[in-house]
Amino acid sequence: MLLTFTDCKIRFLLLFSRQGKLRLQKWFTPMTEREKKKITRDMTTMVLSRQPRSCNFLHWKDLKIIYKRYASLYFCLAIENGENELIALEVIHRYVELLDKYFGNVCELDIIFNFEKAYFILDEFLMGGEIQETSKQMVNRSIEASDMLQEGDNSEWFELELFG
Amino acid sequence: MSDVVEKTLTALPGLLSLDSQPGSNKLSSNSKLRNLIRGITELTSKHEEEKLIQRELTSIKEQVSSPNTSMRQMKELMVRAIYCEMLGYEASFSYIHAIKLAQQGTALEKRVGYLAVSLFLNESHELLLLLVNTVLKDLQSTNLIEVCMALTVVGQMFPKDMIPAILPLVEEKLNHPKEIIRRKAVLALYKFYLIAPNQVQHIHNKFRKALCDKDPGVMTASLHIYLQLIEENPEGYKDLTTSFVTILKQVVGGKLPMDFNYHSVPAPWLQIQLLRILCLLGKNDQSTSEIMYEVLDESLRRAEINHNITYAILFECVKCIYTIHPKSELLEKAAKCIGNFVLSPKINLKYLGLKALTYVVQQDPKLALQHQMTIIECLDHPDLIIKRETLELLFRITNAQNVTVIVDKMLEFLRINKDDYTTIDLVGKTMSTVFSVGGDTMQPDIPNSFLKLLSEGFDSVEEDRKLRLFAVDSYVSLLQGEPGKLPQRFLQVISWVLGEYSCLRADLEVDTVLRLLAKLLDMKTTSSETKSWVLMAMTKLCEGGAGVSVARGVSETYSSSLDTVLRQRAQELQHLSQDPELRARVLPRHTGLEPLEVDSSLSFLDGFVSEALAAGAAPYKPPHQRQEELAQAKSLSLEPYGLSLPLSMSSCSITDRQSPTLLSISSGLSGNSNDLSHKGGSSSLRLDGVKRVWGREGYLAQREPAEESAHVEVPSTLRSPSQQGRADGSHSQTPTHTPTPELEKQQLASSLFVGLGSHSSVCLMGKSEPTPQRFRRKARSPASSSGASENISHSLVSPPITVDTLVCNNLLDSHITSEPDVSPLEQTPPLSQGLAAANGSCDEELPDSDVKGSSPSLIGDDALVAADPAPHEEPPKDLLLSSYLPAELSGLSHSEITPLSSDQSLDLSACHVQKEGDLVLVVFIYNSSDSDIQQILLELDSEELEVSCECDGAVGGARGHSVAVCQYSLSVKRPSVHVELVGTVSYQFPVGTPQSGQFSYKLPLSSFIRPLTLSTEEYGTMWLDFSHDTKQNLTLISDDPEPLAASLSVLKNKLQLHVVEIIGMEGIVACRLLQDQPCLMHCRLHAGTLAVWLRSPVPDLPDCLMYFCQRALQEH
Secondary structure, X not given: OOOOHHHOOEEEEEEEEOOOOEEEEEEOOOOOHHHHHHHHHHHHHHHHOOOOOOOOEEEEOOEEEEEEEEOOEEEXXXXXXXXXXXXXXXXXXXXXXHHHHHHOOOOHHHHHHOHHHHHHHHHHHEEOOEEOOOOHHHHHHXXXXXXXXXXXXXXXXXXXXXXX | OOOOOOOOHHHHXXXXXXXXXXXXXXXOOOHHHHHHHHHHHHOOOHHHHHHHHHHHHHHHHHHHHOOOOOHHHHHHHHHHHHHHHHOOOOOHHHHHHHHHHHHHOOHHHHHHHHHHHHHHOOOOOHHHHHHHHHHHHHHOOOOHHHHHHHHHHHHHOOOHHHHHHHHHHHHHHHHOOOHHHHHHHHHHHHHHHHHOHHHHHHHHHHHHHHHOOOOHHHHHHHHHHHHHHHHHOHHHHXXXXXXXXXHHHHHHOOOOOHHHEEOOEEOHHHHXXXXXXXXXXXXXXXXXXXXXXXXXXXXXXXXXXXXXXXXHHHHHHHXXXXXXOOOHHHHHHHHHHHHHHHHOOOHHHHHHHHHHHHHHOOOOHHXXXXXXXXXXXXXXXXXXXXXXXXXXXXHHOOOOOOHHHHHHHHHHHHHHOOOHHHHHHHHHHHHHHHHHHHHHHOOOHHHHHHHXXXXXXXXXXXXXXXXXXXXXXXXXXXXXXXXXXOOHXXXXXXXXXXXXXXXXXXXXXXXXHHHHHHHHHHOOOOOHHHHHHHHHHXXXXXXXXXXXXXXXXXXXXHOOOOOHHHHHHHHHHHHXXXXXXXXXXXXXXXXXXXXXXXXXXXXXXXXHHHHHHHOOOOOOOOHHHHHHHHHHHHHHHOHHHHHHOOHHHHHHHHHHHHOHHHHHHHHOOOOOHHHHHHHOOOOOOOOOOHHHHEEOOEEHHHHHHHHHHHHHOOOXXXXXXXXXXXXXXXXXXXXXXXXXXXXXXXXXXXXXXXXXOOHHHOOOOOOOOOOOHHHHHHHHOOOOOHHHHHHHHHHHOOOHHHHHHHHHHHHHOOOOOXXXXXXXXXXXXXXXOOOOOOOOHHHOOOHHHHHHHOOHHHOOOOOOEEOXXXXXXXXXXXXXXXXXXXXXXXXXXXXXXXXXXXXXXXXXXXXXXXXXXXXXXXEEEEEXXXXXXXXXXXXXXXXXXXXXEOOOOEEEEEOOOEEEEEEEEEEEOOOOOEEEEEEEEEEEOOOOOOEEEEEEEEEEHHHHEEEOOOOHHHHHHHHHHOOEEEEEEEEOOOOOOOHHHHHHHHHHHHHOOEEEEEEOOEEEEEEEEOOOEEEEEEEEEEOOEXXXXXXXXXXXXXXXXXXXXXXXXHHO
16 A cells, blocks of 8 residues: 555644634645635635534545634634544644643634744644644643743753753 | 633724733734734725735745845744735745745744745645755754754655655654653654655664653654554554553553643543554454453443543444454443434534444444434434435445435435535445445336436536536446446446436547447346346447447347347437437437427327227227226136136236336336335335334334343333333333324334344345344344343334434534624634633633624514503512513513612513523513613623523613513523523613623522423433433432322422332432433332432533422422
8 A cells, every 4th residue: 555645634724713714724735725725715615604503523525624613713624534523623622722721811813913823832732634742731831942942042941841 | 701801803903002912921023914914904805905915925025035134034024924825825935935044043933934834835845855954954953942843844744755864863863862852753753654654664663662662642652653554564563452452551540640631531642542553453353352352341431521532532442342353242332332422412422423323333233223213313404414424324224125215315415415525425325335235126216316316417517517427437337347246227227327428428438338338238137128228328329430330239139139129229229320310310419408398198199090090990098907908808707717716816906006107117127026016106205114113003113122021021110220221121012102293203214224123134135035023133132142132122112202302402512503693893702711621611602792793773672672661660579570571471480580780770680481491581671760771781691501692682772760671591501509690781871971780690400490201111211321320318208198109299390300100119200401401310219218319411410400309308
């Protein structure tokens, strides 16, 4: 069997607002810009048109779409067909928890204005479409350690914090 | 909640002007980005946005290429470029600068550089090569954070060809003292393994080291690799089974640091990973499977917390148990677990339950039988996704007996489905299955409607094309395989489809298709009807060239056929293939889509007929008349032999008379005309299974298990509830009243699940003997384990009504996507409130966002009763207020009207009204001042309650000395003995400052309790499925000759419980919490007290109810 990079379990993560505005996009498999745009459009229309009291899962092509709404923001995760939907739902939830821990009562505006931080947190949590770190403390420690670099080059102290 | 500063977009300008955002000293203030974002939110048209972004991009472009731009500025520019790309505008000029930033920036700038690279580029982008050196350098850095960054980017994307360059460095990191580095290195190697497996072959033993790492994080990371490796080659890793089992045991046993807990479940992701690995290892391997039985059992047992993640683990567990070498005890537990999923009121769990059923149903079809009513409910579910999953499940249980109903359901689904991918997938995949399984026993209308679907198509042309192409492709490949095995009916469909649509596939030679079709003709098994279909298809296809020669050969063979129809078709083929002009006229291309007009009265033949009659021909008699005459003639001539005349003759003529049209249809069919005429040609549900499963008086099949389990049964006494569920069969004599829609569902169920009683009947090709189920079941039950046979009897009494009510619980599962009306103001309440707190608490909707957003004009008149000015100064007393109760509530019992709050101008009071299916809170707002209040806003919130307002939130106004009334519908989110609502009222006089006041309203949970009517059997089945319970001994009403009955009747009257049955010393009682959360109660007289045992699927509900029962009995 020839394995390709498309084998990763999570294909992409999109965050968009109730108005369908994209807030964050992470693609775990290579895609062309056109594909990305098409998928984003499909996702927003599909997810936003869901009736209340429907389940949080959708089929799209050969993928499962797992979405969840947090206040005004939709989190939308695409996983392979064989994957477990409930775990995906908890992946989203854990990410929200991480964001919440970092921003402190996170809201959509935090993500709009600091989307790069949201990406950093995501990169510590998911790597190449797989869960990397499930411990909340660890993710935050590594993010904060990196953040503090900006204050000057006293990184050693924070390394102590992070790796000690 | 209230102290949370709500950040709304309307407050945006204010926020933007502030340098420091609240609580965010760690957030960078990239003011240019802020300006850009603000600029975009202010725009109204897409066109304006485009202009703005283009301007922005031009300015970024200028700055990034300027030599004076510092790395710090570059960092900000990159963030802005990322933003523009996210909005869908290309910023490819910045890619190279992102790489430069990663290369040259200091740590933080480098991080943004790497991020930009990972967002902009993908593995195959050529610029990525330029990153290799940077990565190499950073991997060797002494700064651990830089090493982390490099590993992170490598784990996301790295040019395949350059892996050897960095591989040694990454490998080295496996021995790094810091766990985070080791973990990232393992993941990077996993990535390498995925994109270039041969490159990392030599380090397999290092993976083992990672697996044994003392840090659980590194070990978890290594499991990704192992899962992949084992998937490819399970044989190679059997020796690791014990290690995986040990790890799982430790995890399940809570041996990992607390840090790895997720909502107090120990390392769920790790558990799931391990379960998947075990699943692969134990498949088809008894000895390996035996190693894991114990830990699987423990996993099932330990997963008790009611949280999504627990269910996720359970799902994997069940999957594993059904995949590995079976162990009956585990299977039984897993089956029960699936039951919990399927019966769950939460729609997500139900979905997963269907999925699990789909997975296991091939091995254990009776499981589907057990949940048939739920499946039926799901089939009618408004959510298409659930519907589709149900169909998927049904296809797995398709057999010759239920194929018609299932296909009907599928066609129904296709009619409402909009998604073309799903359609194609479903139609293609499942029609083939259905045809090959159901094949010849299908009614003729099924393939007909399928063909109709194909030809009439859907709304979109493109979709039709895809579906047709799909059909052509799959059928061609079927014919290339072994068409001899396919049912005749399917072959006919194939011929038709190929005849009509093979021209759509341009690269498919007509020749090839013709040859495939000709092959069908040569097969001995092909019936003559099929042959005529094939010939017709060929007629459509043969058009010049090679086609003609094939056609000639075929038509020569068949023009001398004994079958007139075949001879006719062969003639047609011959003539049309040789005369292109005629062919073009008869079979014009590409017009197949227009409906043909058929003159069914054959009026164009009138002339011919009258001529023939004039020439002395006999007038036409319809076939049934001819048959009748024939039969009469025969019976006359056979009269002397009347006694010995076979009955079959007369019965045959009766059948014919009943379905004259069908006779002509079935006459050409291959050997199954008997079968068809027996079915009477109706297109409605096939109910031949009904008698076996459902009768007029209820579920007949219940008797059979009752017989089976009779030896363990003493029917007259009420058993302890745990036995109850299994012993239910004994109560089947109690007739259950079933309303008509229910009956319809049951009929549907019986026709869907017919033939599922035993393994043998599933996937029987074509003509399976419709053996009555009881024989089969009896025959096999001794062979199956005792546990399994208990399971059967359990399954057969699955109560329709119970399931019904449980399904309604979906309504309560509000936290999934409860969606109050979108408010016109854009609000951004915090994404999550108290995330750390409880499961799912973060997806609570804020009811106030709803309230604020609505404008007064939206208020419906019926919800708001603004009364005339009261004639006196005093605020209206209870009695008077109650007259303001909305008319539809006035007849119902309501609680005492209690004052909520009052100030100089407004008096608020409230009461709650118990409706049968609802609890309504009525708030009376009395304006005691002289002046009118234009607008009053009421906001209600509660932790335990779901509040939905029936008057759109705002109350509108209240004139001086008048009362306005507002209604809210309440339902319980989280049971608690007393539930409390807090609210604020705000209003403003035409002149004056805004006023507001706060209030709270408390009500007992008992007001949400309603009787739940069910039968003893249903009670028994439900009882076992509920996980939350509590037991307590309560005081008995002892001054009554029948203490149990008296106590229960007190409970019944005070708490609105439903007494299901009282037998001897025991009684069972049921109730529901609005809307439909069941709670079951089992009471027993025990040493002068009432031993009460409460069970419910809802946590805390049993405890709360116990409290009320206790009080009710004490107060008596």
